[in-house]
Amino acid sequence: MDYAEITYAAGDRNATITLDRPEARNGYTVRMSDELADAFGRADEDEDEDVRVVVFTGAGEHFRAGAGLTQGGGFDLGESAWQEPAGRCSKRIHEMNKPVIAAIRGAAVGAGLTITLLADYRLAATDAKFGLVFTRRGMFPEGGSAWYLPRLVGMGRALDWMISGRIFGAEEAKSAGLVHQVHEPGEVLDKAYELAREIAATTSPGSVAVTRQLLYHLASADSPYPAHELDSRLTALLPTHSDAVEGVASFLQKRSPGFPLRVDRDLPSFLPWTD
Template sequence: MTDYAEITYRVADRIATITLNRPQARNGYTVRMSDELADAFGRADADEDVRVVVLTGEGKDFSVGADLSQGGFDFDQNGPDTAWQEPAGRVSKRVFQLNKPVIAAIKGAAIGGGITITLSADYRLAATDSRFGFVFVRRGIYPEGASAWFLPRLVGMGRAMDWMVSGRVFDAQEAHSAGLVHSLHEPDKVLDAAYELAADLAANTAPVSVAVTRQLLYRMSGMDSPLPVHEVDSKLIASIMSNPDAAEGVLSFLQKRPPKFTLSPNNDLPEFLPWVKG
């Protein structure tokens, strides 16, 4: 899938920009948008020229959530026990699995699926006019996008319970204070801030180190003990003697020059990592 109807995709300066592109519907979330987003994230993950992904929305809003005006979701007719996957989770799961950092640049409304698809991103930068809401209980439905797993890890169980059980809409300052978003910017500056952060990550971090680190945090920070994490840490640190990126990181620091890392997440992830399939 290379031609998209409800998103746009472009690559420049090692940054892939994925844009929700239904401004006439305030970027209302559809099944087609979901599938296009999942495809675009996979495309960015596979592209050796892409170091960072920026996710944003065209128009005044990031996304007002599910747009059911076009007939609803593609529910499996065989019932709730089938393998059907709800649309927001198709995207949040793909971002979770990514080997590259993702920065969400949010302005205006980010409601329902419009916020849950960003929870697995590495950064959420928001405009001062942003509004957020996990409004599911006010519609008689349920949280999606695996948000009941992601949200408490970002803001704590108490705040997650408040936002999800009340379903209330809250402003950018509350989101920032709670840690849902990393920084606030004027509406016309939020995308610039995302690109500035993306450029720094692309220029100064090692792709394989980033891929391993984000998955260490996601997959191992919830372990019952630090012992299995330390076992993986020990193997990783022992491997740096044969790691050209580690040598380059030290040399570039000593020589006071930008690093030129050569390892690729698509080809050079350590095979001993528990989540890497050999």
């Protein structure tokens, strides 16, 4: 896919996906949603597994100031399988085996916030402003945000932000658990890369992939018993699991690990979310 509204770059064991409409404060469009879905898939399915982490950011002074409503197009309510634009991106991030770090400065409003709820980390600049402004525009939450947001910040805070549609700052977002770290605007992207390097250097890609999906698929189960069952099957693999053997050996030998297994071919075959 040729990208017109985002950019994609890979190097140093990470991929950077950047919203690239700074003249429109990176306003969300249907084309951008499809480009993002393609780019996250590209990073996740990297054949050489050079990409371990995705850094997600925006060009200019704003991450994304909501939807570019004047762009129009792409809305076909006649198809039952039709997916709204924010969901096209957020569903692909949800399905990823690789962690995503969102580096946010300036406005992150509407779709500019909902698609970051799927990121594993959200790092914000001190100038970041957040808002789920749908009710103030006569619209409805999208991107699966009504499912994700209460799991991140609790139902009470989710109700406040979604019903009022008010704008709130980085410190309120951090105190609620929406944002993991707050940095000066000129530092937030560097901090995201610093975190990406740490994850790439110290963790097993297979373990990260399984752990990420365990949390999404089992955290809302009706009881802990499905988690216990899957934990037992996974733990039974460890004596002959190459990454576990390497993880223990590198710890005992006080050296950096070199995990040998690949996500595309070496994940356990019995994981319930795989086909």
